[in-house]
Amino acid sequence: MITDIIEIPITSDSYPFSSADRYLNLSQYGYVEKEYYVKGTANVYKTVGEMGEVDIKTKDVPYTNRIIIREPKDVSKFSGHVVVEIINPTSFMEIERMWIHGYRKLLRDGDIYIGITSKPNTFAKLIEFDKERYECLSWPNECEDPFDFDLEEAYKKGNLPDIDIRYEPGLFWDMLTDLAWLLRGNSSLNPLKAYAPKYIHLTGWSQSGAYLVRYLNSFAYRDEVKKDGCVFDGYFAGGCIRHWVIPVNQYEVTYDYSYKLTRVEYVEQPYISMQTESENSQTNSYSTQRQDSDQWNFMYRNYDVTGSSHDTMYNYVNYYQNDPDLIRINHLPKYIGKHERANDYPSHILFAAGGTTSRKRTHKIDK
Template sequence: MHTHHPILEQLQAPLKRIKPAALAVALSGLTMAAQQVGATVSAPALQAVAAPYYGARADVEGLAQHGYVEAQFFVNGRAQKYKQSGSWASDGKWNASVASSGNPYSTLLIVRRPSDPAKFNGVVLVEWLNVSTGYPLDVDWGMAREEIVREGYAYIGINAQKEGITGIQKLKQFGDLYKPGSIPDDKLAFDIFSQAGKAVRDQAAVLLGPLQPKVVIATGHSQSAAAMVTYANAVQPLESVFDGFLIHGRGLTGLKLSSSDNIPLSASLRADTTVPIFMIQTEWDINLGGATSKQVDTSKLRHWEVAGTSHADQYLLDNIALVSQREVGWTPPACKRPYNSAPFYLVENAAIHQLKNWIVDGTAPSVAPRLQRDFFGSIKKDADGNALGGLRLPDLDAPIAKYGVSNSTTGSLAFLDIFACVAGGSTTPFTAAKLNSLYPTHDDYVRKYKAAADSAVAKGHILAVDRDAVVLKASQAAIPK
């Protein structure tokens, strides 16, 4: 059975697979007892299996040429279960207590890191892997991989939920490799995530080799973003594991700690957070859950709404397709319209960069305008059907298409196909006549696009290095036709 949540019901499609045999042998002997009670991180029995392991990307993304290595571990430990304490209100000031402890689990952890300590920037991103498709999916890696490797971040993906490990166990190509994995129920998920975060520092020699971590950031998208809302509101105040949070694609509220919790239908992130929290939402997310716009920016909270973007942009879905075929046999579906090509991933790159600076030197990100609403609360659109207000990508201020947040398959009723089309939104290119009216010459288009990109850089909404790449792409586009 799939794990569902209103916002997560639209994204992803399974992952990938690799053949880093040499790396596996090099890491296979690493084992260390955790410094905290109950957690043990060890390399899985990978060296004994002649098949690739799940979730690997080095072969398709050329990590070695970027000076990165990839490894995989089982995390074996005993976790706590939490429960709600008192009533939870929409302000996110949620109290929790330990319901039980000593609950055994064994799960998957993925590491991608610089091999050279000189390349490492000291920051580790820990992602709560998304399992809404039935398998763990590394969404933040898929979106921000370019920024991660060029700036020297270390990345860890932890499968905290039962469905992720049971999904991998169904994949015949891995034999019994993942048979030892076990998460009895998702009540353990929040402490499993905490233990992964703590292990970054307590067991750095195992997970990160020679790297010395200085900052540990928690991330999560869609269903995992809902988990991050609850974690930041209720668990972080108890455990103080993470130095900051990146939350994106969230729904109206969080995930329950236990089935008996009475969780509000919509909730903000708590304003009294002691660590920075950066929340970025696409137009798709806001269209589905407009109440998240009530989040107030503070000295520790930042909320960005990105006009014209969908829950999973074309950049992410193309990457998922690249690696998912070999693991679960998924190929991109035939959608009625092409995926939304507005590059939300550029904003995530900038958000990670700014969140790092916020934590390290106290430089808070800029405040971005919210999407404009009409009398009925719907997002306002211009004459071409594109959103007004919000954080503006150059693709929205020098548009060549309508960037929509709805789509569907051309007939397939397969869960993953519907999931990808609906989450992927749509792109409807302008007609040649429309393009000629907007941009009489190619130079005119490039000039307007460049000005919009420069404005986004000046506001801190995209990075200069990404600006250069998209301006080059615009200069090579056949606009006008």
């Protein structure tokens, strides 16, 4: 449950991490950027079934998280669509990959963008960037049981070296659900209350795309989540590392999940998957491919982008414009690949088209 949302003042000396306003001058598009602390309580879950069924492990853990919102200054210019991105945490830095791919179209169409911090492994760089602004962020591990596995063995199996007894990333699932329902309602806490959103879409790139898959398989259709409707109106997964089943809590990182959790098994709202050659050739994503479908319980489309790669100059390097703040904290994204010249395939054009497809299919179902 979200108990408070507090806007964080933006000044010349204190501004959001990776601020799009500083990179793009959003005012020229009629947009404004705002950042908020989100405070509340969330449950931690555990897997109890082969198909990803979950139950509560720890109840009502207090947390403080952050969201970034980019919205039209003029409410009348709002399209009715909100795009919520699960900010990618893989590099231990907040990277808004789907925003980078799609911001031109989002700004042109009048959509609202919301990025939500998805994993506390990024806190260290946020605090190094601006301690006063971000040191209050908190995802505590109230269980604090010892891990029943060796950390080094967990890393050898391919897990990220971000397992930490001090925090619990499993709080995220309720954070995401509660944010979506807040945006749909008339609560005074709703930062978009004046806009009255009609459609709310969920998106994510790479690891965050895998978060989408787990959310659909384990959470989106639980009675407590969907209530009397759908929590999200559509889903758009980009560059998804589908073989990577996201654990619902960090104590499950070494679980051997069913292969069925590496793919979407059920989805009543439009789900768009867009893959580059990197995921299909290097992370075995082709083996988890599903057939396109218009069935009411499997609204699914997949698109493979020939010639593209997971990281490109456009979506990983150029956007940041040699940001001196990222240089200061020694985390400016750099292209690392096997070729001397980095891939500069304009895949952002196709990803914008994928977002358009998701919207059209959502409208079709709504009618």
